[in-house]
Amino acid sequence: MILTTLALTALLPANGRTQAGKYKTLGYRSCGTGQNACHVSDGDWWRSDPHFKTISDLKRKQQRSMQIAQTYGMKAGDYLLGGSRCGDCHGEVVSGRESRAMNTGVSCESCHGPSGPNGAGYFEVHQEGARSKDPLDVSRSGYQKALKVGLVELRKVAIRAGTCVRCHQISEKKLLEAGHPTGEGFDYLGGIKKDISKHWDYAIRPTDIDQAPFAAAVQRKPIPAFTLKITNSPAVSGMRPAVVVRDTVVIYKNRNLPAWLNPNNSTTLESFDPRLSHDAPVDSILQEIKRYIEYVHQCINDNR
Ligand code: HEC
Ligand code: HEC
Ligand code: HEC
Structure with missing residues (x-):
């Protein structure tokens, strides 16, 4: 991650x-x-x-x-x-x-x-x-x-x-x-x-x-053009960064679960990368999360 x-x-x-x-x-x-x-x-x-x-x-x-x-x-x-x-x-x-x-x-x-x-x-x-x-x-x-x-x-x-x-x-x-x-x-x-x-x-x-x-x-009072640079090292140690991007989410078959809950194969999902700006309202963040969860469900269903 x-x-x-x-x-x-x-x-x-x-x-x-x-x-x-x-x-x-x-x-x-x-x-x-x-x-x-x-x-x-x-x-x-x-x-x-x-x-x-x-x-x-x-x-x-x-x-x-x-x-x-x-x-x-x-x-x-x-x-x-x-x-x-x-x-x-x-x-x-x-x-x-x-x-x-x-x-x-x-x-x-x-x-x-x-x-x-x-x-x-x-x-x-x-x-x-x-x-x-x-x-x-x-x-x-x-x-x-x-x-x-x-x-x-x-x-x-x-x-x-x-x-x-x-x-x-x-x-x-x-x-x-x-x-x-x-x-x-x-x-x-x-x-x-x-x-x-x-x-x-x-x-x-x-x-x-x-x-x-x-x-x-x-x-x-114009807003100047500015850049946000993404790096891999947290600027503030010990603190969670503003955006957490998971590179890949892999769903593995779990033998302890009933067959109907398991995907047939492990599935590599697209990473969750909502590309929201930092002043994005909570509503749009929730929308993105909802969309992603729907996508995960879709993938699980497709692989059954
Ligand atoms: C976010 C900004 C803001 C804050 C905080 C604020 N005011 Fe005001 N106030 C205004 C504006 C704008 C007006 C309209 C000015 C006018 O019509 O003269 C106003 C009008 C007033 C008026 C005139 C009302 C009238 O009808 O003539 C008074 C008295 C007043 N404020 C007192 C206060 C007091 C006391 C506080 C703190 C408890 C306060 N204000 C906090 C912005 C603010
Ligand atoms: C001294 C700075 C200051 C002034 C002057 C000021 N505000 Fe604000 N206002 C703030 C801050 C800080 C917040 C809280 C923002 C946050 O945390 O989301 C806020 C919140 C608000 C909110 C709540 C929703 C939002 O957009 O965050 C409204 C509405 C608002 N201000 C309107 C006004 C209006 C209209 C005036 C002028 C009459 C005014 N403010 C003047 C600093 C100010
Ligand atoms: C020029 C005025 C101004 C200054 C200076 C300022 N803020 Fe704000 N800040 C605001 C206003 C207005 C908002 C609400 C903006 C919005 O919601 O779009 C806000 C929002 C925020 C938020 C909420 C962001 C979010 O995503 O919910 C945080 C946290 C914050 N400011 C922290 C700071 C810190 C820390 C500093 C000092 C380093 C600072 N601000 C300096 C005006 C200011």
Whole structure:
């Protein structure tokens, strides 16, 4: 049996990580989300949104994560650190704690922008002024001042689309060559409709479900051509490779089994080589496995 695994094909420039900006993340607790009178319902929504679970998802996919991290050139276990490249997209960490594990999944400040530091970010100013009865009214002084000190203007659909694309379109060659999915199948409009708009105070408008701003943002962050090289030596020792390809499967006659269960001759089957890309959805993987099992049954029947 030959084990195949992904290996890094080329030395690549440093990752596309942005410099830590002048604004600091204070963490979801600072937004209220249950502790005080602020953003209670937003917090309730968030706990049911896919972004709340991005850390537990990553932990569930530990083996895959460690393999990507190590092939990427990091210490495998560091993938959970807030200051790691993985932390840029998979979760949130309170500023100053980058050397520790991410605190939460993708959170309020991941999309709306870091709200600190105290006195200099938007945290204080964004609370200023009474809210209008009309949720679409953006004239409140606190909102306008906040936009000048780091609040992301997500009301503008182009900025909103760019925010989703920042994480959901993976354009870093080195990361892709480490076996990370591209994010190409990302359903932007579905995400807005089914998930994100649940915490808005206004009903979705036609402009909110316009694909054009997303298409434009994707254009600005193209996925580079990249190669995945298959080698026979596992890149990460002691860890199972991402794809296991059995060279040949041979079914031998088993004398302990009744005749009707035995093939007449030993049968050499075609190897199980589904040729799926690394971001193939589980459904297609299961389809391939099903197809192969059917093929095995076919061969057994033919040889009876
Ligand atoms: C630019 C943002 C970004 C960065 C950086 C990033 N990821 Fe991801 N990652 C995503 C997104 C978005 C998805 C979901 C993509 C999809 O399903 O197509 C994802 C999916 C994954 C998955 C699930 C893959 C699967 O087959 O189910 C793993 C594991 C993963 N990332 C690990 C990592 C690790 C480890 C790092 C750091 C070395 C990292 N990611 C860095 C955005 C990112
Ligand atoms: C800070 C990074 C980040 C930002 C910004 C972000 N997401 Fe995500 N999102 C993720 C990660 C990471 C996952 C989990 C991917 C996984 O493990 O499969 C995710 C999951 C999702 C999912 C669940 C299904 C899927 O495709 O994996 C939807 C839907 C989604 N995001 C929509 C959006 C939309 C819409 C926006 C913009 C308003 C957005 N996201 C902004 C990082 C981000
Ligand atoms: C995945 C990205 C994402 C996450 C995570 C997120 N938001 Fe939002 N949020 C948006 C978008 C996009 C809008 C629409 C912006 C607009 O219309 O001004 C929005 C709108 C809002 C609004 C304005 C609602 C309205 O109707 O005017 C508030 C308040 C808000 N978010 C608070 C929060 C809080 C608090 C959290 C964390 C518990 C959070 N958001 C998490 C993307 C996000």
